[in-house]
Amino acid sequence: MDAAASLLRELTPEQRQAVTHVTGPLLVLAGAGSGKTLVITRRLAYLVAHGIAAESILAVTFTNKAAREMKERIGRQVPADRLWVSTFHSFAARVLRREIHPLDYPSSFSIYDEADRAAVVAAVARELGIDTDLVPPAAVAAAISRAKNDLVSPREFEDRAVGHFAEQAARIYVRYEHSMKSAGALDFDDLLLKLRELLREHAGVRERWCRRFEYLLVDEYQDTNAIQYELVHLLAAAHRNLCVTGDPDQAIYTWRGADIRNILRFERDFPDARVIKLERNFRSAANILKAADAVIAHNVHRKLKRLYTDAPDGARLLVIGAFSEADEARAAVRLVAEHVAEGGRLRDAAVFFRTNALSRSLERAFLEAAIPYDVVGTVAFFERREIKDVLAYLRLVANPADDLSLLRALNTPPRGIGARTVEHLRSFAMTTGLTLRAVLDRIEDVPGLRPGPRRALLAFRALLVDVAARAAAGPVGDLIAHLIDALDFADHLARQAGPRAEECLENVQELLASAREFERRAGGSDLVSYLEDVALVSQADLYGGTEDRVSLMTIHNAKGLEFDLVVLVACEEGMLPHIRSIQSGADAIEEERRLCYVALTRARRRVCLIHAATRTVAGLLGSPRMPSRFLNEIPPEVLECRSTHRWCDPLPETPAPDAAPAPDARAAVAGPPAPELEPGQLVRHELFGLGRVVRLEGRGRGRKVRVRFHTAGERLLVVEYARLVAVT
């Protein structure tokens, strides 16, 4: 029992209670920074240490990354290989692979992401001859998603439809479902819905999984939606060994169907539930906590909760007024540079923003300052065009009914199959009720094809047959490598992507590497599970290498993370709270306030809030901007206000050697030793690609190098930070 005893070390009495609670319902209301993750991992390890079989435990987290980390942490204390830790969506997909048969789907079903759904909606709208100006596909896609979350079937949707948009959306919804079904495809909402259907209507399946998982834990319960709520209750109904954790003040996903009431009514759902509040904050300096507390206190619809800390006040929160977004970005860079100069590491600093578009000016500024950064999920890796192109072939092989993937692969790279040919194929498919893949097999019967396209189609079919054979024979990595080769993909990218070709090719190489990595991690190379893995990665999953870089991300992506320094940009009316929320009313404003709360409580030591007086939105300079109302909600005594004109120039100097950061931090920032540089030397920069050294300037730590990059133009970089690699 030594292992079990060590699991209780260094816990507060409340934390200990939560960890040692074994049977029956448990609600852990965990304030920001109160050690929630610690409690969850310790508790799961505690269960295993007390003889509960790991495979009978299911833990649901918000991202796959959180799942992986949690599993790893537990694994350090007890054997955790057989523990199921995953997101709702991954969990659903995993169960459906084994159980979906009664719903008349193939177990190799495709998973369609948001972009795929939009494409299907657009295609369906076109088929139905619907004017996409009056009925925008994006709005229809959103309406369909909302309907699914509210358990509204296409038929019910149709019955309720009032007005042109709703009526047309209803027609599209009906046809969309049909199209998904015949493609053997599920969208994100379907994953949860189909699992719900199975558990409700197929007693055998229900019993199997309810018996299998005797202990359930759901993290971030405040952000579960109605279907997730129902799934949890279906699975826990028999044994009621259900632990949920969360914080209503950190609910930031109501816009996609999450319902805070799920967590608020837990005690009513389970009157005998044990409720444990974790209110002591171990993360933030007291001033930061005071500010966050004061802001969130303005929310009316709220369960009262008080966070406290023994930590010292720390610095005041810095509020900076900038002129423009460029000015703001420079201020952010300067703050990060100062953090490093004071001995901090880049990986302990983060810049948060409300919308993705705001990352651009920041990226430019950090690039210019040659400070390495990581952007979490701007264009998510797996949504890149070249990646989706390659994956389309794999998806098609895994699920030949997947028409969307076929259409994508059909003429990428261009092989002489144009819109007219596609129309012939589609109308033949429509009249015969065949999938496009099946139409290819009967290409001889398709009327109206000219010899050129017909030959191209035959070649395409032969390619698919070849790829399918290889898929059956070898690992996914080999398959991708073969595809890149067989498609002449490098050549294709060079033609299609122009100056970005190299970057695209690198992405494709990265895909190959990730497939190999998957083979290692999963210990197998099953194509279907690889594609599932790919489809369900979240933006946050791809973030967080071991490298020392400053993090740039949306507040939503910051959930669950913590940093010494947090810079929050665009603290303006219209951005935070966002204009759309201002327009949609009080509840939306409260969610924006929770976002602000989440942002503030990520910080351990230092918070800087920046607002700009002007900002270009959609290429246009907007009207003057007001500082965010949330800034006014912070008590002035914990604030320090500045404007950039007294403060921001001159630009940050590289710290002098004697004022240098601690050796370990410096080493981390500097990375590998700089290569010997001289004019004419060919070098590679991680972001700018290949270039040639023009000139060296200065000496010592501040030494700079001017490089003319093939694609990124000429740039002046600090040698120490630029991480140039000499190319011979």
Add this chain to the structure above:
DNA sequence: CGGATGGTTCTTTTT
């Protein structure tokens, strides 16, 4: 058919 060109229209947050 495919690539290039120029015009138009957006931008909240994401599993």
Add this chain to the structure above:
DNA sequence: GAACCATCCG
């Protein structure tokens, strides 16, 4: 500023 489109020409 970029992503998406419609249109035109080789």
